[in-house]
Amino acid sequence: MNNDHVSINRGVWNDDAANWVAVGKRLWSLATPEWGNWGIPDEDLNLLPKNMADMDAIELGCGTGYVSGWMARRGARVTGVDISGEQLATARALAAEHGADITFIEGNAEATGLPDAAFDFAVSEYGASIWCPPDKWLQEAWRLLRPGGRLVFLGNHPLSLICSPVDGSPANRTLHRPYNGMWGADWTKVEFEPTGVCFNLTISSWMDLFTETGFDIAKYQELYAPEWASGTRAAIPADWAKYYPVEQVWHLKRQG
Numbered sequence: 001m002n003n004d005h006v007s008i009n010r011g012v013w014n015d016d017a018a019n020w021v022a023v024g025k026r027l028w029s030l031a032t033p034e035w036g037n038w039g040i041p042d043e044d045l046n047l048l049p050k051n052m053a054d055m056d057a058i059e060l061g062c063g064t065g066y067v068s069g070w071m072a073r074r075g076a077r078v079t080g081v082d083i084s085g086e087q088l089a090t091a092r093a094l095a096a097e098h099g100a101d102i103t104f105i106e107g108n109a110e111a112t113g114l115p116d117a118a119f120d121f122a123v124s125e126y127g128a129s130i131w132c133p134p135d136k137w138l139q140e141a142w143r144l145l146r147p148g149g150r151l152v153f154l155g156n157h158p159l160s161l162i163c164s165p166v167d168g169s170p171a172n173r174t175l176h177r178p179y180n181g182m183w184g185a186d187w188t189k190v191e192f193e194p195t196g197v198c199f200n201l202t203i204s205s206w207m208d209l210f211t212e213t214g215f216d217i218a219k220y221q222e223l224y225a226p227e228w229a230s231g232t233r234a235a236i237p238a239d240w241a242k243y244y245p246v247e248q249v250w251h252l253k254r255q256g
């Protein structure tokens with residue numbers, strides 16, 4: 001594992017931010033949220049509480065901030081944290097365009113510096129959920145949440161990582177990596193579409209970590225590509241993702 005993941009990932013996202021403006025614009029404009037690479041409607045998944053009035057909510061690794069925007073629209077007081085100043089510039093511009101009053105903070109989701117027990121709800125969609133070591137950011141999310149507070153996060157399913165070739169080319173039906181000992185992957189030097197350092201665990205390791213950190217599991221969802229899907233998104237072909245779980249969502253409750 002590359003230990004300099006924070007500065008590497010900051011650089012990757014600052015350099016790539018311009019390529020995410022159009023996606024951010026589209027997602028900010030949606031009438032109802034859609035999740036993950038295949039845009040699964042929130043009515044099918046229920047990742048966000050329908051009514052967030054009077055809730056303090058935080059997004060860890062908010063990128064262009066559309067999830068923060070959806071939560072603000074549901075009535076929450078929202079803070080979005082991201083390590084990339086360039087991504088936050090887009091988030092701030094889109095929030096202004098949509099009249100959303102959101103506090104965006106440039107910082108590391110593994111150590112935000114925000115006060116203890118300040119939030120009722122925390123969320124991450126492909127943010128801290130994949131770009132930060134799970135033990136570090138889960139501990140931080142636990143600290144930020146009030147007792148009984150909820151954490152919902154979406155990221156790659158471990159099976160999609162196992163089936164992804166080590167050169168970065170699209171996933172297929174071969175096992176390319178061991179499941180035992182999974183920690184994530186360093187994509188910085190791969191031949192196809194190099195990016196940063198990502199993290200993932202085996203399902204039982206995630207569950208052990210939740211228990212050690214002080215979270216109860218409320219729900220676990222495995223996501224597939226919808227029937228209409230075609231082509232390849234984020235290096236996973238639709239024809240793979242219709243048959244194998246491509247993404248996972250954990251719904252957790254802070255103990256205490």
Ligand SMILES: C[S@@+](CC[C@H](N)C(=O)[O-])C[C@H]1O[C@@H](n2cnc3c(N)ncnc32)[C@H](O)[C@@H]1O
Nearest residue numbers: 013061062063082083084087108109126127131
């Ligand atoms: C794919 S975006 C996720 C946001 C949004 N849901 C999206 O899909 O565009 C990933 C974001 O995670 C941020 N990120 C990576 N490492 C981070 C860290 N250690 N702390 C905070 N944000 C981080 C990146 O800067 C990037 O904006």
